[in-house]
Amino acid sequence: MKSNRQFVIPFKGLKIGKHEFVFDIDDKFFEDFPESEITKGNVHVEVELDKKSTMLQFEFRLTGSATVICDRCLDNLELPVEYETELFVNFGDETEEQTDEIIVLSHNEYELDIAQFIYEYIHFSLPYKRVHPDDENGESTCNKEMLKKLDEYIIHENENNTDPRWDDLKNLLNQN
Numbered sequence: 001m002k003s004n005r006q007f008v009i010p011f012k013g014l015k016i017g018k019h020e021f022v023f024d025i026d027d028k029f030f031e032d033f034p035e036s037e038i039t040k041g042n043v044h045v046e047v048e049l050d051k052k053s054t055m056l057q058f059e060f061r062l063t064g065s066a067t068v069i070c071d072r073c074l075d076n077l078e079l080p081v082e083y084e085t086e087l088f089v090n091f092g093d094e095t096e097e098q099t100d101e102i103i104v105l106s107h108n109e110y111e112l113d114i115a116q117f118i119y120e121y122i123h124f125s126l127p128y129k130r131v132h133p134d135d136e137n138g139e140s141t142c143n144k145e146m147l148k149k150l151d152e153y154i155i156h157e158n159e160n161n162t163d164p165r166w167d168d169l170k171n172l173l174n175q176n
């Protein structure tokens with residue numbers, strides 16, 4: 001059970017109209033998500049809630065940075081986070097997520113924990129390919145020490161596994 005109530009919006013008690021919320025997320029936020037690919041992050045989150053009589057309309061604006069592991073050198077890679085999205089909350093018989101942008105809450109609900117949404121939006125903002133960019137000379141800015149170590153490790157790994165093509169050749173020679 002999550003004990004952090006920092007991101008819970010008690011919408012039931014709010015007046016009809018617009019309400020603003022601001023959150024500043026740091027490394028600690030990601031500790032609540034052990035499966036996260038993000039190891040560190042600093043993200044400023046602005047949330048505007050437009051409460052209407054029958055629905056809630058959220059607007060999210062995220063800016064900041066998040067650190068993931070580089071796909072090539074496995075060192076830390078800091079990426080910018082820039083994301084804007086809307087979330088529509090309707091009310092129905094039971095709580096369900098209809099799409100990324102539309103959820104339905106049961107009429108009994110009176111608050112919404114938006115931490116999971118913020119977590120997902122930060123991930124949506126990250127590029128699919130997570131590799132240190134090249135510098136102005138076209139040289140990779142990956143951690144060279146790490147790449148060297150990885151190379152050594154891979155060569156070492158291969159020493160223990162014989163190439164199956166050699167096995168085929170050996171078998172062929174043994175037959176004659």
Ligand SMILES: [Zn+2]
Pocket residue numbers: 070071072073074075077131132141142143
């Ligand atoms: Zn890298």
